[in-house]
Amino acid sequence: VQLVESGGGSVQAGGSLRLSCAASSSISGNKCVAWFQQAPGKEHEQVAAIYTGGGDTKYADSVKGRFTISRDMTKKILSLQMDNLRPDDTATYTCAAFQGALAQARFALTVGGPSPGGNNYWGQGTQVTVS
Numbered sequence: 001v002q003l004v005e006s007g008g009g010s011v012q013a014g015g016s017l018r019l020s021c022a023a024s025s026s027i028s029g030n031k032c033v034a035w036f037q038q039a040p041g042k043e044h045e046q047v048a049a050i051y052t053g054g055g056d057t058k059y060a061d062s063v064k065g066r067f068t069i070s071r072d073m074t075k076k077i078l079s080l081q082m083d084n085l086r087p088d089d090t091a092t093y094t095c096a097a098f099q100g101a102l103a104q105a106r107f108a109l110t111v112g113g114p115s116p117g118g119n120n121y122w123g124q125g126t127q128v129t130v131s
Contacts, residue, residue, distance in 0.1 A: 001025050001121045003095050008126030015085050015130070021078040021095030021123055032103040033071060035080045036113075037091035038125070044094065044113045048080060051107040060110065062088075085130045094125040 002024040011017055019035065030053035036044040047060045048069035059067060068081040078095050098106040098120045106115065114122055 001027060001097065003097065003121055003123035005093065005095055005123045005126040008093060008128045010129040010131065011085055013086055013130055016081070016083045017085065017128060019080040019082065019093055019095075019126060019128075021080075023076040023078070023097065023121075026073075026076060027097055027099050027121075029099055030103050032098040032107040033078050034096050034098075034106070035069060035078070036094045036096060037089070037128075038094065038113075039091045043111045046110045047093075049107050050078075051104060053104060056107065058107070082128070085128075087130050090128060090130050092125040092127050094123050096120060096122045 003021050005019060005021050007017060007019040009017060032049055032051045034049035035047050037047050038044045047063050048067055050057050050069060066084045071078045100119045102115055102119045114120055
């Protein structure tokens with residue numbers, strides 16, 4: 001499975017961006033799909049995630065009420081609508097997908113990059129700059 005993000009860019013504070021993540025193929029079974037942000041020198045931080053096993057969605061406290069995660073299963077696209085952007089939202093945003101036993105665990109985990117041992121897929125990231 002390959003994930004490709006698009007939609008990043010530069011925007012003024014208070015503006016909006018919509019990120020998209022296109023998957024090359026479907027992932028079977030329960031899965032977690034998520035967006036992470038990574039600022040220079042920091043770990044990947046989960047900003048929004050969906051766990052299909054329980055139909056749950058979660059957001060980091062810093063983005064609640066401003067970001068919305070959604071997915072189009074037909075088109076295999078995961079989106080992140082980002083509104084009322086702030087300078088501290090500046091980061092590289094990466095989409096990721098986790099399957100199998102890893103899905104529920106990574107839904108709960110709020111920080112961390114790729115997990116060893118497979119069953120997780122990551123995009124290359126897209127830069128968001130808010131000034």
